[in-house]
Amino acid sequence: MTIALALEQLLNGIQLGVMLFLMAAGLTLIFGVMGLINLAHGSLYMVGAFACAAVAAWTGSFWIGLVASLVAAAAAGAIVELAVIRRLYDRDHLDQVLATFALILMFSEGTRWLFGSFPLYLDIPPLLQGAVALPGGTEYPVYRLAIIAAGALVAFGLYMLISRTRLGMRIRAGESDREMIGALGVDIRTLYTVVFALGAALAGFAGAMVGAIQSVQVGMGEPVLILAFVVIVIGGIGSIKGALLGALLVGVTDTMGRFLLPKLMVLFVPPAQAGAIGGAVASMLIYIVMAIILAVKPRGLFPPAHA
Amino acid sequence: MILTRENLINLILAAALLAIPLIANAAGQPFYITLATRVAILALAATGLNLALGVGGLVSFGHAAFFGIGGYVAGILASHSFSGEPVLFGLSGTNQMWIIWLVAMALAGVVGLAIGAISLRTSGVYFIMITLAFAQMVYYFAVSWPAYGGEDGLSILVRNQFPGVMTMVPMNFFLICYVILLVGIALFAVIRASRFGAALQAARQNEVRVATVGIQPYRIRLTGFVLSAMITGLAGALFADLNRFVSPSMLSWHMSGELIVLIILGGTGRLFGPLAGAALYVAFEYALGGITERWQFFLGLILLLVVLFARGGLVGLLAGKAKHG
Numbered sequence: 001m002t003i004a005l006a007l008e009q010l011l012n013g014i015q016l017g018v019m020l021f022l023m024a025a026g027l028t029l030i031f032g033v034m035g036l037i038n039l040a041h042g043s044l045y046m047v048g049a050f051a052c053a054a055v056a057a058w059t060g061s062f063w064i065g066l067v068a069s070l071v072a073a074a075a076a077g078a079i080v081e082l083a084v085i086r087r088l089y090d091r092d093h094l095d096q097v098l099a100t101f102a103l104i105l106m107f108s109e110g111t112r113w114l115f116g117s118f119p120l121y122l123d124i125p126p127l128l129q130g131a132v133a134l135p136g137g138t139e140y141p142v143y144r145l146a147i148i149a150a151g152a153l154v155a156f157g158l159y160m161l162i163s164r165t166r167l168g169m170r171i172r173a174g175e176s177d178r179e180m181i182g183a184l185g186v187d188i189r190t191l192y193t194v195v196f197a198l199g200a201a202l203a204g205f206a207g208a209m210v211g212a213i214q215s216v217q218v219g220m221g222e223p224v225l226i227l228a229f230v231v232i233v234i235g236g237i238g239s240i241k242g243a244l245l246g247a248l249l250v251g252v253t254d255t256m257g258r259f260l261l262p263k264l265m266v267l268f269v270p271p272a273q274a275g276a277i278g279g280a281v282a283s284m285l286i287y288i289v290m291a292i293i294l295a296v297k298p299r300g301l302f303p304p305a306h307a
Numbered sequence: 308m309i310l311t312r313e314n315l316i317n318l319i320l321a322a323a324l325l326a327i328p329l330i331a332n333a334a335g336q337p338f339y340i341t342l343a344t345r346v347a348i349l350a351l352a353a354t355g356l357n358l359a360l361g362v363g364g365l366v367s368f369g370h371a372a373f374f375g376i377g378g379y380v381a382g383i384l385a386s387h388s389f390s391g392e393p394v395l396f397g398l399s400g401t402n403q404m405w406i407i408w409l410v411a412m413a414l415a416g417v418v419g420l421a422i423g424a425i426s427l428r429t430s431g432v433y434f435i436m437i438t439l440a441f442a443q444m445v446y447y448f449a450v451s452w453p454a455y456g457g458e459d460g461l462s463i464l465v466r467n468q469f470p471g472v473m474t475m476v477p478m479n480f481f482l483i484c485y486v487i488l489l490v491g492i493a494l495f496a497v498i499r500a501s502r503f504g505a506a507l508q509a510a511r512q513n514e515v516r517v518a519t520v521g522i523q524p525y526r527i528r529l530t531g532f533v534l535s536a537m538i539t540g541l542a543g544a545l546f547a548d549l550n551r552f553v554s555p556s557m558l559s560w561h562m563s564g565e566l567i568v569l570i571i572l573g574g575t576g577r578l579f580g581p582l583a584g585a586a587l588y589v590a591f592e593y594a595l596g597g598i599t600e601r602w603q604f605f606l607g608l609i610l611l612l613v614v615l616f617a618r619g620g621l622v623g624l625l626a627g628k629a630k631h632g
Contacts, residue, residue: 037435084611084615093432093435094571097435097564098571098610099610101610102606102611102614105604105607105610106607108603109601109603113601113604222560226439229439230440237433276451276452276453279451283448283450284448287440287441288444290440291441294425294429295425295428300433
């Protein structure tokens with residue numbers, strides 16, 4: 001094991017973490033403002049990836065595809081909010097889970113209907129192809145570094161949006177007292193739609209970015225959705241800061257666990273079994289971390305103060 | 308038993324589930340027997356979940372873990388019985404159903420105790436997501452553990468044995484499942500009507516009051532959760548024997564979602580809600596699957612409409628609102 005390899009895995013972990021943050025930020029924002037648990041968030045991620053892949057294939061430009069992914073995911077989010085989600089704010093979490101579970105079935109099957117069962121492929125744009133040398137002699141793809149940069153930029157933008165703009169002020173107000181801001185004359189229904197579309201756009205953006213390094217297929221959003229749930233549970237549901245730290249923690253733990261545990265197991269068991277045991281434990285590692293964190297802090301690392 | 312409208316509907320449901328395979332058997336249509344067996348097993352699994360979700364108000368999104376654990380117990384014990392190799396510590400496998408059932412319930416109960424002990428420290432959305440996460444943990448373990456087929460799953464070559472019954476005959480296996488379902492539903496009714504059941508319902512309705520009269524809600528809920536896991540685990544063992552196959556898909560979060568769907572379709576907390584829901588679900592799956600390849604889309608649409616507009620489920624629709632006890 002070399003330091004360079006470990007550095008490469010660490011970067012992969014951060015890249016996964018950044019993508020998870022884009023998903024988790026939307027989920028946690030929607031929960032924080034509207035009190036809604038949205039299982040269909042993974043479907044919006046998928047919508048973004050498919051929109052990007054389809055438009056990129058049609059126009060030949062990844063960048064137009066990326067814009068299309070934002071537009072498509074935000075539009076899908078707004079439509080779903082207006083048609084379905086809006087009726088669920090006053091319901092209990094069980095109804096929300098079921099209705100959004102139903103939406104997943106419809107999104108997945110609908111996408112399969114439109115695009116067929118075969119995965120689509122999305123090429124990395126020429127600007128971001130190639131690799132850079134890491135200290136230690138290995139090379140790292142530029143595109144993955146670009147994902148990290150884009151994610152960091154979005155995180156910063158989101159922070160500015162929420163802390164410095166009028167919309168952000170309303171979002172924060174909605175989190176602390178939704179009846180009061182309604183009484184103060186803010187159109188709360190429109191605000192909800194905007195927040196939902198914003199969360200959807202973040203998910204769609206993440207889907208499009210990841211689409212270029214994985215295949216774009218139906219069901220791609222579900223593993224990410226569940227990891228994003230783990231992230232927001234660890235971070236404290238409703239907390240953007242918790243989502244960011246939780247996402248990096250989950251991303252790095254998962255990647256490094258898969259990398260290190262099989263090597264670590266060699267010290268204790270015969271090499272033939274070490275890979276299998278190490279791999280099996282590594283695949284459960286983030287859930288074990290989550291269980292430990294929750295055993296100590298049942299409301300996550302950064303529980304919102306008012307909840 | 309007072310003959311209320313709900314009880315009458317329950318009787319009709321139970322009779323219909325028995326009548327359909329009998330008729331199918333007489334008509335030489337074994338496919339419908341398999342379908343009815345599927346209904347009975349899914350109803351049993353959902354009855355288990357109904358104890359946690361309907362009675363205790365614990366929205367577990369991870370019951371597939373227990374369902375799958377039951378399934379894997381059946382698969383693993385049967386494969387060891389076939390190969391003759393010991394499972395653990397020199398204990399051999401078995402192809403005797405009743406031993407498999409006991410092991411499945413015990414293991415599901417132990418895992419349920421571990422998952423419940425941590426998850427029940429939280430509530431609301433946290434509980435939903437944590438149970439989901441733990442089920443995923445079990446799922447990924449099954450996928451990445453190569454000894455029992457990993458992602459490909461594990462076949463059961465010959466259906467496990469029950470003393471004095473030819474289990475390979477579809478009708479016989481259906482009757483086994485049917486009897487177990489009725490026992491499971493009866494057990495559910497007994498538990499719900501007991502002092503423990505009253506405490507579990509009270510913990511759902513008003514946690515603070517339960518605590519003030521000196522009952523710890525945490526312990527009551529944990530007990531309910533473990534019992535619920537055991538029933539669902541038993542159903543999982545039967546499901547593996549029905550398909551003679553077990554794979555990680557039994558552990559997937561779609562399965563957890565489906566189990567909740569069964570309860571909601573039938574009517575939350577209702578005695579026969581899971582059976583009504585399972586019958587409806589399998590009927591949808593079969594009927595829609597016959598009409599269109601895209602049946603999942605329409606299933607989603609129907610489910611969405613039920614959640615938005617018909618919250619009492621099928622039993623609620625037919626029998627009117629539940630009386631609160």
